[in-house]
Amino acid sequence: MHVVYPVVVAALLFSIGVYGVLARRNTILVLMSVELMLNAVNLNLVAFDVWLRDVLHGGQVLTLFVIVIAAAEVGIGLAIVLAVYRNRRTIDLDRLRELGEPVEPPVGDRG
Numbered sequence: 001m002h003v004v005y006p007v008v009v010a011a012l013l014f015s016i017g018v019y020g021v022l023a024r025r026n027t028i029l030v031l032m033s034v035e036l037m038l039n040a041v042n043l044n045l046v047a048f049d050v051w052l053r054d055v056l057h058g059g060q061v062l063t064l065f066v067i068v069i070a071a072a073e074v075g076i077g078l079a080i081v082l083a084v085y086r087n088r089r090t091i092d093l094d095r096l097r098e099l100g101e102p103v104e105p106p107v108g109d110r111g
Contacts, residue, residue: 003047003048003051006043006044006046006047007044007047009043010040010041010043010044010047011040013036013037013039013040013043014036014037014040014041016033016036017033017034017035017036017037017040018033018037019033020032020033020036021033021034021037024093025092025093025094026091026092026093027081027084027091027092027093027096028078028081028091030093031073031074031077031078031081034073035070035074038066038070041066042063042066042067045059045060045062045063045066046059046060046063049063084096
């Protein structure tokens, strides 16, 4: 098998992931796009590991590390999304541009 086929598929997956990160406004879809980009990198690592016939299988070992990091990222990312949703009642990225809590006017100035 030629190495070109998995590399082209990985490039397409990575491109779709970049588009998802740049175009989407939903936080969960952005996290899914990041995972798609990580999977494209994993595909490249395994394809080049097989193509180069590495004796130690360094690409596959590195792929396992990326999978572990991706799983941790998903867990922490979803926990942050749930915490933000509890506080702000939205996960729309355009509405989450400010880091601080929304400022309410003092009680006497609500006129």
